[in-house]
Amino acid sequence: MAATATLATATEPGGAEPPAKRRLALLRSGKALTGVLIFGSFVLLAVIGPYIAPDDPSKTGGPVLQSPSADHLLGTTQSGQDVLSQILVGARTSMLVGFVAATFATALAVLIGVTAGYLGGWADEALSMLTNIFLVIPALPLTIVLTGYLKDGGWFPIAVVISVTGWAFGARLLRAQTLSLRNRDYIKAARAVGERPWRIITVELVPNLGAIIISGFLFTFIFAILTEASLSFLGLGSLTTWSWGTTLYWAQNSSAFTTGSWWWYVPPGLCIALVGASLSLINFGADELLNPRLSPAARRAKRKERRAAAAAAAAGKDGVR
């Protein structure tokens, strides 16, 4: 047995790693590292943005519609507001809406999806029905109607509305995966040892849904930022708080697109696109981490193997000839 043990450690060096190194494994993938860097800088902006903004984003009276200059790094709007200040202040709103909506929606999805999948029976029927109803409700119109009532509440009601309309997809995915996991032997083994259902769900089952939960969270984060931007762009968001969508709304309202004032609408659009891209990159990285078969090392090994097989096949053909 001792011989097999040493053999195992020799062939699988990943096994002996201390946990701290495992946690940092996410950063070893180039994609994920890029994503984390971009996303991290936006989180930083969300935190310190309002403090480092050179101006009050609502203050009018400056030079009108100026292209970027030393005084106004991202130019000014039609009413002489500083675009950079709007972006910096808006970063906090947009990121907060994304984070809060993603957290609420993911929590709802896990609660409803996993409960339905694990309990089965009538509880599953009822919760699946609820999920399906929320799936077929057209999300944007509902969001528009709901935010219409809550217009002056700032960003928080918008985040709540987005999470209420956006949890159903994740719940369905999680229910399906839970159905498949709950009949695995290791769940049965936990029952046979005498674990309580609540602990089986939280400790044995949910960690194995990690990949789906993480990707659902990231997906909802992007979805929420985009929805908030769309609502604001349509003029349905809260016009008293600045977000990237609000800046876009005013840009569109003032025909910035036709007058060619690119410094007004490109920066908020680019910010939204960059946050979305960074979250997708993190998602790829998390996938690779949680599914060892997708890791770059594994893919390199596979490519090598395939090449070797092709070479062997070619050699075999030559031999036949």
Added chain:
Amino acid sequence: MTNDDTAPVRAAEPAKEPPPATVPAPGGPAEASAAEAPAEEAAPLLEARGVSRHYPARHSGRLGRRAVVHAVDDVSLALHRGRITAVVGESGSGKSTIARVLARLEPPTKGELLLDGRPVGRARGSAFRRYLGQVQMIFQDPFASLNPFHTVEHHLARPLRLHGSYGGKAEVHAEVLRLLERVSLTPAEQFARKRPHELSGGQRQRVSIARALAVRPEVLLADEPVSMLDVSIRLGVLNLLRALGHEDGLALLYITHDIASARYFADSVQVMYAGRLVEGGPAEAVTQTPAHPYTQLLIDSAPDPDRRAAVTGERAERLGEAPDLAAPPSGCRFHPRCPLAMPVCRETAPPHFPAPGSPPEDGHWAACWLHAPDRQDRHDDQQPMTTGRR
């Protein structure tokens, strides 16, 4: 491991019995006399009486009625302290279902379970936990029975925390290491930190065995514990199970499709066919002088270099298909495939008759009309199939 190691812990658990009689216990004159008594006469530790387990089938049956799969029908089984009982049968015969019912993962549709002679209650509450503290199961597939997310340490520490009375983390950790050493996973410190995907099939199954032993059970249910393992390491795992079973005086249920391994491993063998037990008795008697035609065919179909190939091939062909358990055959369930079927076999399910060729005190029986006492005259000339007899 000696009995001295476990003594303090056992003392902490008043519910558990002292080391069983079949293990030569040092310094126990009272137990020495008990060891001389035949094991059959001792009260069984875990007993299933007339247990059936039916599943609703997905598709509906004739006339729109919901079909029912009779996975296990009227099975009675007794597990004794310090003895290994094998249940042998082909796939789909319901042998794994028995293990799941005994492990209380599923309720029996009919019949009752008795632990230490007392009927077990409902599958909840503290009584249920105590049951799980006495009866543990080893799963067939070591690649599925360990949670890929958790370390070996987690798998072993949970049952310890749930059923043991350990002071703190350090005590639990020490016990985890001791368990790993018992199943020969050394260096234990290193294995405790590993996750299942870093282990081989045999190593995983050893972890699985250690997990089952962690609660210090009295009954161990092993559902095809080696069938998913490489042939070269099967013997090692079986020998480990046997050694551990003898050390702790466990009642071991060994479920397998391989009657040869049952003969090697078990003290008594029960043969299962289509949800019913068809023959049972001491391992040697059942495998050497099989009384039921199905057992005879099962033994003939197992590869044996000592036997001539011609007989094997001819007999194996007659085995045919296993019956549909949603509509099991009437009477004896084996009659459609039985080379010796008689009219009565179609009508009435046979009760257990003592098997001929074995002394009656062996307890060797077969559920076959061939051995009905009033047909004794006829079955003698109809029994040319004892090829296994040596």
